[in-house]
Amino acid sequence: MRTKLLRFGPDALGKAGVVGSGRLYAAVAVGGFRRYATYRTATLAGVFTNTVFGVILASTYTALWDERPHLGGYDQSDALTYVWLGQALLTTMCVMGTGFEDELIERIRTGDIAIDLYRPADLQMWWLAQDLGRALFQFVGRGLIPFAVGAWLFDLTLPASPLTWLAFLVAVALGALVSYSFRFLVALAAFWLMDGAGIVQMTWLAGVFCSGMVLPLNVFPGVLGEVVRALPWAALIQAPADVLLGAADPVGTFAFQAGWAVALLAAGRFLQAAATRRVVVQGG
């Protein structure tokens, strides 16, 4: 298998292959987008549910900020904006899972991964392209409407400067990259664990808690707050929200997100190499 990998692997494509593989990954990304765009009823159902949760959370946050104005450096409308951003980015960032990782884990478990490794495409890049396509669809398809409803029902902080919005979009893109890199690591763990259910559940738990879905990370008290704000999950929702609300310096935020993305992608590379070299693929 190793010889085949060398022959058909992306490195073998050489310089001429760079343009070709760029086109390949673009096509995979478009496929990822269209795959999720197919299920319109499911998307609408999700939009509805995100909106209901947004209303519930926004009501509790209103009470919380009534009690303690300027909690965590946010005023009330900042806090409400945070709630609706969280609902909008929840599926984009796959905070609660159900992205490509379930599929990849299943392929590792069944041994289908062997076929993927023969393909003239890099495993990490292939799924990255697919996942970014998905993220773009869910940002547009599932994010915009709940956020618009939130802005209509509640008094939100919406910056006037288009530059701030642009910076926000960059932060969202970087957040999606961090989200992918982390979930790729989780999926590859299935090479050693065989059953991915346990680690997926742990990731889910950590994701929901540390991304700031249950409470903004700047409200977390003391050392706990400092720890969660330094973890990669802070790049998913807290970072884009702080850029939009002007609560954080965009350049510093980008650096934080990009740092985690590079570190996690490198770890993914390393794990992928180790997995393909040392692990016996499952299956018949």
Place this chain on the structure above:
Amino acid sequence: MGVSGAVGTGVRTGSRAHDDRDGWGAWDDGPLGRWERVLDGVRAYRMIAGMWIRSTMAYRVSFVMTTIGNLTATGLDFLAIVLMFSRIDRLGGYSLPEIAFLYGLSAISFGTADLVVGSMDRLGRRVRDGTLDTLLVRPAPVLAQVAADRFALRRLGRITQGLAVLGYALLTLDDVHWTILKVLLVPVTVISGGAIFCAVFVGGAAFQFVARDASEVQNAFTYGGATLLQYPPGLFARDLVRGVTFVLPLAFVNWLPALYVLGRPYPLDLPEWVAFLPPLVAAGCCALAGLAWRAGLRSYRSTGS
């Protein structure tokens, strides 16, 4: 293979008890026939659930881990409330023990419904991939089969976590003047609340006969409802409270009886006796959900694949 075999035998034993009937004609039978049909359903449910429990127990470590995971996952939202109270003393005028009281009741009721009929949110998938047809030809009520499908004992995690929070609330509530009526109201509330949530699950599943891909809509009412009820009604817009009182009567799951126990004013100027309505509301909800389920099942057209 072993799985389908177990269901097969179980169902055969169940139907042998009254082999004069094929299980379908029972719709139009008198009250006695209907009662037997309910017993039939309970029997089928017990057998299918028992089979899933046995299959879960084959991997004991995995069961313990997923139950602990479930317990932790459902505890996160209470942790969020505790974190909030690290910064404040009262939320919407309520203390932490009072909110814990609301939370515990909501979590236990919802957890029970989730354990008993939570698998029904997979109905849309069964309609889509055609596996519902398999259930239709078996001589056991479809509702019981769908509800017991993939019975997940790990969902005890949420109930356990709810009991722990309720226990904490009961130990720390100091302003409540307990009367016998209030003490009795707590278990009645939990049972009625569980039944109301069961009705929501069944009604949601009935809706999935019509809208197959829309299973997530149900989450807004089940998980969303359970989250809503963790907080005092005063936090929410009047129209929302009106909606969950008169349209989808989630307010009877815990809000109204709990406010009576806590001696707090009711929302919407409701009279005091509404605190004792949950059993009636639960019965009404279950009847409506049953009708919706029947209508949904009758309108079902197989995908034909």
